Amino acid sequence: MASPTPADLVILSTRVVTPEGTAPAAVAISDGVVTAIHDHGAGPDSPRRLDVGDAVLLPGGVDTHVHVNEPGRTEWEGFETATRAAAGGGITTIVDMPLNSVPVTTTTAALELKARAAAGHATIDYAFWGGVVPGNIDQLAPLARAGVRGFKCFLVPSGIDEFPPVGESQLRPAMTKLAGLGLPLLVHAELPGPIARAGSSRGSDPRRYGSYLASRPRAAELEAVNLMLGLCRETGCRIHIVHVSAAETLGRLRDARRAGLPVTAETCPHYLTFAAEEILDGATAWKCAPPIRERSNREQLWDGLAQGTLDLVASDHSPAPPALKCLETGDFVRAWGGIASLELGLAATWTGARDRGRDLGDLARWCAERPARLAGLPRKGRIAPGCDADLIVFDPDARFTVRPGQLRQRHPVTPYAGMTLAGVVRQTFVRGVCVYKEGDFPSGVIGRWER
Ligand SMILES: [Zn+2]
Secondary structure, eight states: OOOOOOOSEEEEEEEEEETTEEEEEEEEEETTEEEEEEOTTOOOOOSOEEEOTTSEEEEOEEEEEEOOOTTTOTTTOOHHHHHHHHHHTTEEEEEEOSOSSSSOSSSHHHHHHHHHHHTTOOSSEEEEOEEOOTTOHHHHHHHHHHTOOOEEEESSOOSOTTSOOOOHHHHHHHHHHHHHHTOOEEEEOOOHHHHHHHOOOTTSOTTOHHHHHHHSOHHHHHHHHHHHHHHHHHHOOOEEEOSOOOTTHHHHHHHHHHTTOOEEEEEOHHHHHOOGGGOOTTOGGGOOSSOOOOHHHHHHHHHHHHHTSSOEEOOOBOOOOGGGGTTTTTOTTTSOOOBOOTTTHHHHHHHHHHHTTOOHHHHHIIIIIHHHHHTTOTTSSSOSTTSBOOEEEEEEEEEEEOOGGGOOSSSOOOTTTTOEEEEEEEEEEETTEEEEETTBOTTOSOOOBOO
16 A cells, blocks of 8 residues: 655544535645545654544635725724734635725735735735726726736725725726626625615614614615626626625525526625614614614525525624724714624624534535635635645634633724624644644744735
């Protein structure tokens, strides 16, 4: 019998989660890459063998919806803090959104600045989305050549003046261009019409969550999805609907997929965890757009995930300084819309998933494999030969209580404060290097740009 190829690290677990299922195995790693998956007792000789027992070995999470905000709004968040938070929460690759940094990533010059800001500051690997805004169509091909994984656009004001929304007349040529480049367009799918028709919450108490919820109606999402599906059919451009909140869109998405349109969609941990009925007036830590809707809607989102209509879960980590969240006044109109949950998204998703009878294979598909596919990162998101050894040692039965002061993100504002979540990340490996272990970061900033 030929002896197997030597490895520089072999990790053994009775529960290794691969695309084929969950089983005992020995994962052999050489030069940061998984070289083979052997039977649990077998595997090549190696100077380092790590037996994690019954702890689960999962692919590291790939979070495709992260607002790092650096350069320019580093006081909101930054590569150093965001990527440590990610490592501690079991995420091994993030894809950064083209806003809310200054400049926004809508030109190659801006991408260059962003790459420079990230270099030497990241604990985990990272990649970038570019932005589609009015007037930057000439930048799309150069940005693609420079390595962005796709593009993001808004159909309503983004909250940041430098990143204006686009309409149908700008989308059509941009999507035709992206179809040629073979890259996806990620869309914040809310249209301004239904929001305007819902009327502003002027006159009503700005502290009322119900008023905020009513100001961003489900119809805004539904009409936006309809518009995008029409343009997708017309141009052939791959589209991805970010942060689906309204369950009414699921039927349209399912039909479109059945008709063969290249469309995918995500939802976020906060839409899967919280419910409008439980959000107190003045509780602006819960403000995000689109808003967190009712409990029955939440359960339909879980069904959408289970049925594959929603492909993946991404955090939409969107931090801001506490003052901008208006926590003192509880003013939902003035508060920044965004929830920072890069470090908690995997555990929050697992907590809800296991309560609904879903398994670790589902978690790996939603939080690693499919996000990696969306971002065109074939070496990420799976435990398989030839893939990067981005792995987490995960205790799915252990629980922890969220203490905001212990989070690694820059600002300790979180709607998860005081909640008990299932699923503790014991260790995180990026390309075979242990970057996080039981509260410590033993290897520094080894993250690199994936392009
Ligand atoms: Zn976002």
